[in-house]
Amino acid sequence: GGQNLMCSIVHSQVSPKPLRTLTFVWSAPPTGTGCVNFLATATHGQQLLFKDTTVLQLCEQGDVNASLPRPAL
Numbered sequence: 001g002g003q004n005l006m007c008s009i010v011h012s013q014v015s016p017k018p019l020r021t022l023t024f025v026w027s028a029p030p031t032g033t034g035c036v037n038f039l040a041t042a043t044h045g046q047q048l049l050f051k052d053t054t055v056l057q058l059c060e061q062g063d064v065n066a067s068l069p070r071p072a073l
Helices: none
Strands: 036-044 047-058
Touching: none
Parallel strands: none
Antiparallel strands: 036 047
16 A cells, blocks of 8 residues: 655745746656645745645546545546
8 A cells, every 4th residue: 555655845936926826847656656645835924824735636547545536637
């Protein structure tokens, strides 16, 4: 089975205006690792809007451990 690994800040974005989208390059882990959850934290000034919220989950085709709806590709 997969391992539960937590990365620290992989990508950080600072902008004077709020953003609706974010683009980054990512490499998938080896086959059999299991689902990968992308978490997000957002602030506006000093106000915390949300923290460590799952915004995307990617799973290998046929993975029975998927817990979120899969994105349309």
